[in-house]
Amino acid sequence: MKHSSTSIILPAVLAIAIAAGCSNSLSPQDRLTVNDKKINEIIAQMTLEEKVEMLHSKTNMSSEGVPRLGIQDIKYTDGPFGIREENGEGFRPLGWTLDSATYFPTGSALAATWSKELAYKNGWAMGKEGRLRGKDIILGPAINIQRLPVGGRTYEYLSEDPVLAARLSVEYTIGSQEAGTAVCLKHYALNNQETNRGSVNVIADERTMREIYLKPFEAAVKEGGAMCVMPAYNKVNGYYCSENAHLNNEILRGEWGFKGMTVSDWGGTHSTMGAALGGLCVQMTGDNYFGQALIDSVRNGALDEAVVDAKVREILRLRFAIEPVPEDVANTVMTSQPETQKIAYEIAQKSIVLLKNEAGNLPIAKDVKKIAVIGQNAVLTTAAGGIGAGVKTLYEISPLEGISKRAAEAGIEVTYAPGYKSYSMRMGWGRQAEQTDPLIAKSTDEPADPALLAEAVALAKEADMVLFFGGTNKSIETEGSDRKNIDLPCGQNEIIQALYEANPNVATVLISGGPTDLRTLDKYSPAIVQGWWNGLEGGTALAEVLFGDIAPSGKLPFTFPLKLEDSPAYATGSFPGNRSGEDLFTLMYRLDATGYTREQIQEYIASLPDPVSEYKEGILVGYRWFETKEVPVMYAFGHGLSYVDFEYGELSCRQKKDRIQVSFALRNLGDMEADEVAQLYVRRIGSKVERPLKELEAFDRITLKAGETKKVTLEFPVSELEHWDNATDGWVLEPGKIEILVGAASDDIRQSIMTEI
Ligand code: BGC
Secondary structure (H helix, E strand, O other), rough: OOOOOOOOOOOHHHHHHHHHHEEEEEEEEHHHOOOHHHHHHHHHHHHHHHHHOOEEEEEOOOEEHHHHHOOOOOEEOOOOOOOOOOOOHHHHHHHOOOOOEEEOOOOHHHHHOHHHHHHHHHHHHHHHHHOOOOEEOOOOOEEOOOOOOOOOOOOOOOOOOHHHHHHHHHHHHHHHOOOEEEEEEEEEEEOOOOOOOOOOOOOOOOOHHHHHOOOHHHHHHHHOOOEEEEEEOOEEOOHHHHHHHHHHHHHHOOOHHOOOOOEEEOOOOOOOOHHHHHOOOEOOOOOOOOOOHHHHHOOOOOOOOOHHHHHHHHHHHHHHOOOOOOOOOOOOOOOOOOOHHHHHHHHHHHHOOEEEEEOOOOOOOOOOOOOEOOOOHHHHOOOOOOOOOOOOEEOOOOOHHHHHHHHHOOEEEEEEOOOOOOOOOEOOOOOOOOOOOOOEEOOOOOOOOOOHHHHHHHHHHHHHEEEEEEEEOOOOOOEEEOEEEEEEEOOEEEEEEEEHHHOOOOEEEEEEEOOOOOOOOOOOOEEOOOOOOOOHHHHHHHHHHHOOOOOOOOOOOOOOOOOHHHHHHHOOOOOOOOOOOOOOOHHHHHHHHHHHHHHHHHHHHOOOOOOEEEEEOOOOOHHHHHHOOOEEHHHOOOEEEOOEEEEEOOOOOEEEOOOEEEEEEEEEEOOEEEEEEEEEEEEOOOOOOOOOOOEEEEEEEEEEEEOEEEEEEEEEEEHHOOEEEOOOOOOEEOOOOOEEEEEEEOOOEEEEEEEEE
């Protein structure tokens, strides 16, 4: 339905101006309340039916405004890495021509930049494209902690570390909202696995929640001013997130001062009264709980209408802060634009991680005249797939395209062979993969194909250098299921061994979003690069790094364990819990993406016990676990090499008001410009409470010309050192000695200094 644009809506700029003029002392959340007087007047004019109409989906990506009062609908869009194509019933693409968006590097790639500036730009670019498409809310960023190496959405999420995830989430949020599109932080909270995500009861103690899993949400709400939050599918400590009063009312609204709206994950609403009292504003999708049933609950006296009013108020706050895009303006130009493409490119350039370069195989030597590119991941595009996070990209430069273009400029010949079959869950809507396709494997553990292997080895022998493209794909790492393991699929280990034996001048590029088991590959690949799912200019950026036009500068946002069983959730026996296999929720709710019938799924679900996931490792997530328990890893959190070396000078430390500042000189010892991500960790001495060996507190990305030295200052608030005390249910600052450790990675500390708080 088309609504009048001459409404009582304040333009976003005006709303911000009022907020700024009102008082600079208003917190980002309180700025959302500047129109409350007007909003209350509107609510007073609304019927109960009109109010409830706002509290559930209108289409699968919108909810109703107040048509009678000229208040426009709220339009939502996935997702974190690109404005999703227009789709209709059952999420089927509508086939528009102007809805091709920019495909941005996925979450772990963005996080590998460790760049607050790029996170801001990413958010800003998404916000810009959101407005071109007439959207009010982006369903993102996705900021859950990467608890599991096998996690189907690990690639969507940012980091295993809450400080890194928090800093980037804040900037993404500010960027998007400054561009005029609200963010919807997802998935709140503790949605760290896809296995049974629609029903799993996550058991975690309050300290673990506060110090690890809630941190990025808290920062993006309090500092970033996030206007919308998406309660997740799962339960936390017994209650579905969409009706979890502790999470939504006590913590989010009560403690963090959230003034915006909440919207359940799609299909994640489970009751009327529970969700109404448990802090949910909008049921997505459907109206079986927040439709007539809600009206009846008010009319029969079970629910105070003030509860409904509060939800409407929160929605209208967002509606007033975000200027609706007039319908005749939206979708008049292509969603993806050169200025936003450039941002995706810049992120890709700075995200690529050089894991290993022991024989100096990279950058590609000047005397290389012929390169054999082996592996289907060099040609398979990565924008589409993964359900909600897939992007209909305007274009995508594959690694092979990027390399071929750059090689041609240098007069280098490039040959290509697929090397291995690629696992594909399905092709297109509901259609099973064509099992006779010679390049598609039936399962991820299928061994190498002898003919493909022989072809690859022949090319490797003829070439001066081999670039092997391994890793996973979006059928393997995807929303709705977790990986069975982190093994390289489809015989990739056999292939790399054969390639190395044919030609030891090999470098491997891993195209994946999460970690993989590199125990075999490491033996046969003297150089390894983590290349991610890196957006529409990913292939261009990769070629620049491989050819040495730019130095690699990404750092791992998560640990590569030696083997899966070492990782905390496995080592403590808390994953996969008491139910494993496919994600039942996706099977039932997203039939569009699965192909099964509802009856088949319902029967299966009814036969299963309730799943539980107990976070037994507590606060020892990711590197906190490996370091504290002295478990060796393949590549540590924060690791990433460059083509140059950096020298870290002595540290000086001072406490300024409530902040700790650490300064040092950083010098580029090499002969090319390069970026370094300097990392600051804190180790508590003689603490009376359980602590990890050390924790990240601050970081910065610094660009240094060849031979250049810069003074670097890293700082963090003393309050970051507080721990959550389960006994008194509050934050406590334990005084005592701390050691500040600064270096290039969690396992590459260069300088340290003691201080006291
Ligand atoms: C996903 C969300 C997504 C929503 C809408 C859900 O399945 O969990 O991340 O935003 O669908 O597509």
